[in-house]
Amino acid sequence: MKKIKDRLSILRSIIDALKNKPETVEYPFGDLEIPEGFRGAIVINSEKCIGCGLCVRDCPANGLELIKKSRHEFKLIHYPSRCAYCGQCEDSCRHGAISHSNQLVSPTTNPRGLIVVLHEKQEEC
Amino acid sequence: MNKISIPIGPQHPLLKEPLSMQIDISGEKVLGGSLRLGYVHRGIERLAEQRTYVQNVHLIERICGICSHIHTTTFCHAVERLLEIDVPQRAYYIRAMMCELERVHSHLLWLGIIAKHVGLDTIFMHTWHDRELALDIMEELSGGRVSHATNQIGGVRFDLTDHQEAMIRTTITDLSLRVNNLLDVIKNEPALQARTRGVAKVSPEMIHQYCVVGPVARASGVDVDFRRDDPLPPYDQLDFNVITHNDGDAWARTVIRAEEARESLILCERILNEMPDGPVHVRAPRRVPEGEVVIRSEAPRGELFYYLRSDGSDKPARLKIRTPTLAALSLLPKQLSSIQVADIPVVMAGIDLCIACADR
Amino acid sequence: MIEAWFYLLFFPGLIFQVICGLIFEWLDRKLLARFQRRVGPPWYQPLADMVKLFSKEDLLPEGVNDLVATLLPIVSLSAILTAGLYIPIAGFSPYSFEGDLIVILFLLSVPTLAYYLAGVVSVGIYSTLGGGRSLLQFFSYEVPLLIALSGPAILSGSWSVKQIMVSQATLGPFILFQPLGFLLAIVGLIGKLKRDPLDIPKAKSEVVGGPLTEFTGAKLAFWHLGMNIQAVLGIFLLVNLYLGWSKGANPLLTIPVFIVECLVLVVLLSGASAIFARLRIDQLAGLGWRILVPLGLLQLGFVILMGV
Numbered sequence: 186m187k188k189i190k191d192r193l194s195i196l197r198s199i200i201d202a203l204k205n206k207p208e209t210v211e212y213p214f215g216d217l218e219i220p221e222g223f224r225g226a227i228v229i230n231s232e233k234c235i236g237c238g239l240c241v242r243d244c245p246a247n248g249l250e251l252i253k254k255s256r257h258e259f260k261l262i263h264y265p266s267r268c269a270y271c272g273q274c275e276d277s278c279r280h281g282a283i284s285h286s287n288q289l290v291s292p293t294t295n296p297r298g299l300i301v302v303l304h305e306k307q308e309e310c
Numbered sequence: 311m312n313k314i315s316i317p318i319g320p321q322h323p324l325l326k327e328p329l330s331m332q333i334d335i336s337g338e339k340v341l342g343g344s345l346r347l348g349y350v351h352r353g354i355e356r357l358a359e360q361r362t363y364v365q366n367v368h369l370i371e372r373i374c375g376i377c378s379h380i381h382t383t384t385f386c387h388a389v390e391r392l393l394e395i396d397v398p399q400r401a402y403y404i405r406a407m408m409c410e411l412e413r414v415h416s417h418l419l420w421l422g423i424i425a426k427h428v429g430l431d432t433i434f435m436h437t438w439h440d441r442e443l444a445l446d447i448m449e450e451l452s453g454g455r456v457s458h459a460t461n462q463i464g465g466v467r468f469d470l471t472d473h474q475e476a477m478i479r480t481t482i483t484d485l486s487l488r489v490n491n492l493l494d495v496i497k498n499e500p501a502l503q504a505r506t507r508g509v510a511k512v513s514p515e516m517i518h519q520y521c522v523v524g525p526v527a528r529a530s531g532v533d534v535d536f537r538r539d540d541p542l543p544p545y546d547q548l549d550f551n552v553i554t555h556n557d558g559d560a561w562a563r564t565v566i567r568a569e570e571a572r573e574s575l576i577l578c579e580r581i582l583n584e585m586p587d588g589p590v591h592v593r594a595p596r597r598v599p600e601g602e603v604v605i606r607s608e609a610p611r612g613e614l615f616y617y618l619r620s621d622g623s624d625k626p627a628r629l630k631i632r633t634p635t636l637a638a639l640s641l642l643p644k645q646l647s648s649i650q651v652a653d654i655p656v657v658m659a660g661i662d663l664c665i666a667c668a669d670r
Numbered sequence: 671m672i673e674a675w676f677y678l679l680f681f682p683g684l685i686f687q688v689i690c691g692l693i694f695e696w697l698d699r700k701l702l703a704r705f706q707r708r709v710g711p712p713w714y715q716p717l718a719d720m721v722k723l724f725s726k727e728d729l730l731p732e733g734v735n736d737l738v739a740t741l742l743p744i745v746s747l748s749a750i751l752t753a754g755l756y757i758p759i760a761g762f763s764p765y766s767f768e769g770d771l772i773v774i775l776f777l778l779s780v781p782t783l784a785y786y787l788a789g790v791v792s793v794g795i796y797s798t799l800g801g802g803r804s805l806l807q808f809f810s811y812e813v814p815l816l817i818a819l820s821g822p823a824i825l826s827g828s829w830s831v832k833q834i835m836v837s838q839a840t841l842g843p844f845i846l847f848q849p850l851g852f853l854l855a856i857v858g859l860i861g862k863l864k865r866d867p868l869d870i871p872k873a874k875s876e877v878v879g880g881p882l883t884e885f886t887g888a889k890l891a892f893w894h895l896g897m898n899i900q901a902v903l904g905i906f907l908l909v910n911l912y913l914g915w916s917k918g919a920n921p922l923l924t925i926p927v928f929i930v931e932c933l934v935l936v937v938l939l940s941g942a943s944a945i946f947a948r949l950r951i952d953q954l955a956g957l958g959w960r961i962l963v964p965l966g967l968l969q970l971g972f973v974i975l976m977g978v
Contacts (some may be wrong), residue, residue, distance in 0.1 A: 195495060195945050198495065199705045205707070207703075208442070208707050222453040223453050224453040270454070270457075271368045271457070271459045272467065273365070276467060429867060429946075435708065436707065501867075650952075651799070
């Protein structure tokens with residue numbers, strides 16, 4: 186008798202599984218819970234960015250590029266297809282300018298052409 | 311019956327990662343096998359010499375997907391030892407908590423895989439469903455389910471809020487119930503025992519001869535655990551049990567991992583209770599003085615060994631990593647010479663292959 | 671004449687059996703998914719899979735005899751479809767005759783042989799290994815299945831499936847007299863269909879796909895369709911032999927009862943697939959000859975004594 190009871194020990198887990206709803210989230214029709222600290226797309230606070238380039242130097246994947254024309258004129262470019270979403274740029278920045286939001290990066294059919302210009306500052310004449 | 315040779319080739323439903331084996335069989339009896347590695351070799355050690363220490367923390371994390379946190383923890387310990395800085399105790403405790411959660415998730419993953427190879431698909435799905443709870447905790451804390459960029463040189467990158475601590479406690483209680491349930495099912499299910507008892511026994515002499523570490527060694531009675539034998543902080547202040555079995559067959563290897571998962575959850579709660587207050591990070595200089603250091607730690611699969619030599623600049627001069635799966639793989643051809651064909655999945659999964667770790 | 675074409679092509683011939691096979695596959699996958707906390711496929715999934723397989727390239731390795739490899743799935747599917755003509759669906763069977771139980775069992779063993787030959791004719795190590803295992807499995811489950819299925823025939827005194835079903839209206843459903851035989855028949859059916867826990871010839875972890883590793887395209891679609899229709903016919907046969915109930919042949923009552931009985935058997939098969947682990951081939955041989963055959967003989971002896 187014990188052998189039959191042992192064999193049916195999985196049966197309890199199966200009955201448990203039938204009682205609850207399935208665990209699958211039917212994305213994109215179901216709602217997905219994303220925690221706040223999720224490392225998603227990169228956003229920048231343009232007021233605080235001074236173009237020092239610490240984030241570019243520390244990025245392990247060469248995902249950021251700084252094009253400097255003069256001291257106050259610079260362009261910061263981010264390549265989402267090269268980015269490893271590690272958060273090192275957020276740690277390296279001493280002014281709190283660049284950070285991760287918790288938005289997902291949407292898929293694309295042209296990853297190499299995906300370039301996001303984060304910040305562009307022109308000299309005022 | 312004459313001898314035929316089947317390839318368990320680079321692609322096979324049995325393997326998660328590519329590995330090439332030629333197994334000689336005759337009828338239903340296995341005669342032996344030969345092994346070939348290197349399909350996932352990416353040259354991590356050479357790449358590490360061309361990147362700064364700050365960038366290397368993220369490179370080292372991508373050696374393996376399952377045991378990523380212990381690789382970065384060991385690397386950061388090595389660099390901090392060379393820099394001779396004092397990392398705050400709270401950072402050590404957070405690192406240890408993530409290590410134990412990673413051990414739980416790795417063992418639950420493995421239990422699902424062995425159930426699937428034996429034919430019990432239901433236990434596979436249920437185990438991976440329970441593993442999601444551990445991954446939920448890690449996502450809540452660090453921002454990623456699989457790539458948790460927890461460590462930086464000098465501490466960790468985040469601190470626990472009160473809300474997160476409450477969430478962790480409820481989830482760990484829930485997860486402990488489920489792991490206990492799973493342990494009951496595994497111990498009572500006669501089919502799993504019928505497929506794994508007495509299969510591929512490994513004696514302690516063979517363990518010593520092939521330098522095998524981790525749960526495979528502990529399942530044969532060899533008492534070795536680097537959390538206790540060569541502890542990194544905070545394991546020298548924590549109290550936990552090391553589990554050994556004496557049988558040495560595939561059944562012992564199954565049960566020991568389930569019991570280790572349960573023990574890790576108890577240790578996790580203890581870490582949460584004893585965590586001191588304080589900062590979580592201290593600033594570290596970018597240039598590391600000259601020197602060399604050896605650090606060992608306990609990954610979910612065994613002993614992880616890091617050798618680091620620096621020459622005063624901000625890039626390492628030599629980084630050498632030795633992962634536990636490499637030693638277990640050398641035992642594999644010997645184990646294969648005494649089993650039947652139907653036992654091949656059980657034996658190959660029993661050493662918990664992580665080829666990405668072994669190939670680097 | 672028109673009637674014959676209708677029976678052959680529509681009901682209970684080709685179209686009806688194909689639709690039943692697709693419904694069975696959907697029910698099986700959906701139930702298994704719900705047991706495992708998953709959502710499972712939508713209702714049109716098996717049809718979509720079949721259409722997709724027909725549109726794929728049809729490739730065979732060098733050294734394989736093309737004619738034999740093309741004929742095997744066709745012969746297997748034809749044998750199964752022909753066997754379906756003799757099994758009563760809710761009491762309706764246009765071609766039944768005395769002795770058709772033996773014809774059905776003979777026709778249903780053709781696919782097993784074709785499966786083994788497919789393993790032999792495909793030049794490849796996994797196929798040969800799987801083929802050898804399928805023949806070993808055939809020897810282990812077929813004898814208990816035949817012994818179990820001859821129980822109802824002896825009890826009702828006739829070898830025609832329709833007669834057996836009708837005689838249960840007076841004697842009562844045979845499952846009450848032969849529960850052991852019913853259990854043996856279910857185990858034999860699982861072995862015949864090569865489902866978990868007896869899917870040893872096509873165990874994914876050991877032999878990658880078994881004998882069907884090298885088949886693609888339309889041939890693979892025929893093999894899968896054959897497997898599914900065989901499952902449906904096995905369920906119909908068990909319902910007729912053990913759970914017959916045709917009081918007065920009133921279709922409004924017999925059709926829903928028939929459907930409910932079939933669904934119960936589907937749930938039983940999917941549950942067995944979810945709960946039990948795969949056996950090793952030597953464990954299956956031991957189980958078949960040391961436990962199942964003696965139990966079958968015991969049940970047969972009991973039936974003969976009771977008949978007398």
